Amino acid sequence: MNVLIVLVPVSLVLAITGLLTFLWTLKSEQYDDLDGDAWRILVEDETISPPDTTTTDQSDAA
Template identity: 50%
Template sequence: MTLFLVLVPISILMGSIGLGAFLWSMKDGQYEDLDGAAVRVLLDDAEDSPIEP
């Protein structure tokens, strides 16, 4: 039973750290453009193509 006195505060602390990290990433704009990265993978940049002789 005394183990719960240690595990419950640790789990609450870890949960609040995870929630804080999630809210920080939302405020920082991490999830603003979810489709942009998927589209940029398919784009062919001119500077990435091999040089033709």
């Protein structure tokens, strides 16, 4: 029963922290555009340059 003296306040603090975090995400409009991110993944962006394929041989540096 002595464990409850610690567990109940810890669980209340975690629950309040989770609730405040959720309310903060609502206030900062995190859930307004749910489809936008999904479509942005599928659309190819033409401005992205291909990765640099030149490599340096570092075996001689040792």
